[in-house]
Ligand code: 13P
């Protein structure tokens with residue numbers, strides 16, 4: 497019987513890892529340049545080993561905007577990343593996601609009708625003084641909304657640059673959907689927390705107690721359920737046990753966690769810092785577990801641990817596993833396309849504008 501949630505035949509679930517690895521490799525060899533597999537750094541080891549390009553969200557968007565040769569892009573990451581790849585791909589290219597359940601709980605915290613309703617109310621409060629900017633961790637429809645309204649997408653790697661640019665365009669910034677990346681980035685750029693309001697899309701209400709004139713940044717009330725698991729008490733406990741430990745976290749963590757850490761930055765930034773770290777140094781990392789474990793294996797000369805000792809990987813990133821990758825690839829080789837991600841042309845048009853703005857900002 498087929499897996500009722502994904503449609504994958506059961507034989508893929510029972511096949512041995514070694515067998516599946518050989519089969520994936522064989523499809524890759526047979527399809528050659530017709531196939532391209534991008535993989536996010538948060539993917540499982542069993543999957544990322546087959547990636548033709550591994551990267552963070554920005555690197556993968558850059559790759560997708562340049563990869564115009566392959567007929568099929570099998571995206572090992574989550575749904576919004578595959579949508580981004582489809583938006584940036586040529587008409588002759590098809591993007592496939594090995595498991596359609598690989599979503600992102602943060603992206604799910606903002607839908608387009610909430611966004612349009614919120615925007616209307618914010619326009620009434622602030623007039624035409626706001627520029628919308630969205631983290632790439634959002635639906636194609638929200639990227640399109642942002643593009644239509646003159647804004648841009650951001651990733652954690654270029655958030656500073658995009659937020660700086662946004663203030664050359666408008667007086668205020670509306671940052672979707674991750675309040676923490678928005679708050680941490682604006683704070684780093686010198687905007688005081690008192691000038692930041694929160695937009696609650698459920699209550700449809702602005703959370704702000706002071707004079708509205710003082711609002712510079714409006715943060716959508718969304719978060720990453722993975723990075724919220726790193727807390728101040730984890731930092732305090734580790735520092736107490738070992739004051740020499742270096743703590744580095746992703747800016748999707750709360751302001752309090754980022755402020756207490758030694759350093760914070762995107763996935764790529766964390767990888768770069770660890771790869772240049774002094775031999776024997778000790779690190780506690782506040783980001784996704786597949787990546788932390790990989791860094792631990794790659795740099796045995798360092799003492800690396802997760803900032804939260806009971807941390808799990810991002811469950812939706814983890815949905816892309818070797819059986820689903822093998823199933824999608826073998827089906828493709830036989831001429832059957834499963835799980836194609838298609839962003840309609842109108843949505844794509846404006847979403848591409850928002851993405852291009854980000855990719856071309858100097
Ligand atoms: P980056 O790839 O921009 O570091 O984002 C992390 C993340 O949570 C991706 O879903």
Ligand code: SF4
Nearest residue numbers: 600601602720722810
């Ligand atoms: Fe979404 Fe967070 Fe998982 Fe990234 S780590 S895919 S933001 S839930």
